[in-house]
Amino acid sequence: MAYRFLSSRIVPPSNRLSRRFIFIFTISLSFMYLCYSILFCSGTIMPNQRLEEHHCVRLKNMGSKKLLQKSHYCTISAKARVISDETRAVGLLNLTGNQSKHSAFQKTTQDVLDHKQSNNTNSPKYGNKKLPNALIVGVKKGGTRAVLEFIRIHPDVRALGTEPHFFDRNYDKGLDWYRGLMPRTLDSQITMEKTPSYFVTREAPRRISNMSRETKLIVVVRNPVTRAISDYTQTLSKKPDIPSFEELAFKNRSQGMVDTSWNAIRIGMYILHLENWLQYFRLSQIHFVSGERLITDPAGELGRVQDFLGLKRIITDKHFYFNRTKGFPCLKKPESSSQPRCLGKSKGRTHVQIDQEVIEQLREFYRPFNVKFYEMVGHDFRWD
Numbered sequence: 001m002a003y004r005f006l007s008s009r010i011v012p013p014s015n016r017l018s019r020r021f022i023f024i025f026t027i028s029l030s031f032m033y034l035c036y037s038i039l040f041c042s043g044t045i046m047p048n049q050r051l052e053e054h055h056c057v058r059l060k061n062m063g064s065k066k067l068l069q070k071s072h073y074c075t076i077s078a079k080a081r082v083i084s085d086e087t088r089a090v091g092l093l094n095l096t097g098n099q100s101k102h103s104a105f106q107k108t109t110q111d112v113l114d115h116k117q118s119n120n121t122n123s124p125k126y127g128n129k130k131l132p133n134a135l136i137v138g139v140k141k142g143g144t145r146a147v148l149e150f151i152r153i154h155p156d157v158r159a160l161g162t163e164p165h166f167f168d169r170n171y172d173k174g175l176d177w178y179r180g181l182m183p184r185t186l187d188s189q190i191t192m193e194k195t196p197s198y199f200v201t202r203e204a205p206r207r208i209s210n211m212s213r214e215t216k217l218i219v220v221v222r223n224p225v226t227r228a229i230s231d232y233t234q235t236l237s238k239k240p241d242i243p244s245f246e247e248l249a250f251k252n253r254s255q256g257m258v259d260t261s262w263n264a265i266r267i268g269m270y271i272l273h274l275e276n277w278l279q280y281f282r283l284s285q286i287h288f289v290s291g292e293r294l295i296t297d298p299a300g301e302l303g304r305v306q307d308f309l310g311l312k313r314i315i316t317d318k319h320f321y322f323n324r325t326k327g328f329p330c331l332k333k334p335e336s337s338s339q340p341r342c343l344g345k346s347k348g349r350t351h352v353q354i355d356q357e358v359i360e361q362l363r364e365f366y367r368p369f370n371v372k373f374y375e376m377v378g379h380d381f382r383w384d
């Protein structure tokens with residue numbers, strides 16, 4: 001009362017009115033701000049994520065064609081995460097002195113880098129993780145990385161960049177573990193991985209057919225003599241103290257007795273391994289890529305791979321250029337980048353010089369195996 005008395009005494013009525021107006025105005029302003037915060041603040045906590053999900057949901061509901069054209073939009077913000085995850089993986093590989101013991105994927109740093117450079121968008125947030133429908137099962141040093149990197153530029157293919165070695169070394173981890181490694185795919189897309197050692201793993205065909213009898217298999221084959229030298233060159237680059245190629249390749253060189261227990265030799269006896277696969281799969285489920293033609297005519301080989309996988313022929317001559325420095329065909333525009341890209345340094349090494357006579361002896365050794373292989377697959381690869 002005293003305050004009202006005093007204010008009515010001291011403050012003139014016109015001033016009291018304007019004070020009341022200011023007071024009401026301030027209250028309504030605060031109230032409006034409060035409402036605004038409640039309504040919109042939750043949307044600003046992670047605006048990018050919400051935006052991304054919104055677009056992905058919209059794309060999901062569109063036809064697969066449009067969806068694929070736009071798929072980069074959905075995945076673009078996931079890119080940074082993928083890069084940082086893979087950088088961590090590279091760091092881990094570098095740190096773990098013994099890769100073969102510590103790395104889940106048993107891959108070299110170079111391979112992880114290859115994958116990192118080539119496939120930053122391979123972890124889209126839409127679709128589901130599915131077991132692979134198609135596998136590149138071999139052969140080691142045949143050109144398996146090139147086939148995987150080339151086929152994955154197809155919008156209907158999603159591939160795991162690293163080699164999971166599930167059907168040989170990690171089978172006890174179970175199919176759920178394996179599925180968990182796969183990139184997310186749409187129903188219209190094919191899931192793929194490559195592990196070249198499957199081709200020579202006795203249990204692999206049975207295990208793969210247990211996963212699905214309809215799995216499509218790709219085998220990249222190469223002249224077994226050149227393949228053995230390539231294999232040896234790779235091992236030598238890691239272990240410079242190993243015996244010479246000749247010492248390892250023969251039990252008795254003067255008698256021409258080849259050591260078939262040496263892996264580099266054994267892998268090239270393609271017909272023996274193929275017979276094992278044919279106990280579980282029809283020949284029509286296996287597609288053979290020529291490692292030689294993959295270099296001279298990558299588009300032609302990839303055309304046949306696309307046909308085999310039931311894909312539209314999208315990868316053509318336009319996607320490749322021949323890089324003279326590298327000496328190999330390279331991609332003009334890989335899946336994730338607008339920059340041309342060749343495979344890494346571990347692909348296309350200069351081979352160890354081998355005596356021509358040794359090469360002839362090995363050619364002789366492989367001839368009967370090659371002939372049987374040509375007959376079985378119905379194609380002459382002209383290695384002899």
Ligand SMILES: Nc1ncnc2c1ncn2[C@@H]1O[C@H](COP(=O)(O)OS(=O)(=O)O)[C@@H](OP(=O)(O)O)[C@H]1O
Nearest residue numbers: 140141142143144145146230328329343347348349
């Ligand atoms: N485009 C292109 N760029 C580079 N290299 C190419 C390409 N196409 C096929 N090749 C041949 O691939 C050979 C390596 O084969 P893989 O990828 O199967 O090797 S691995 O088993 O994964 O280690 C590799 O063998 P080497 O030349 O003996 O190193 C290449 O000859």
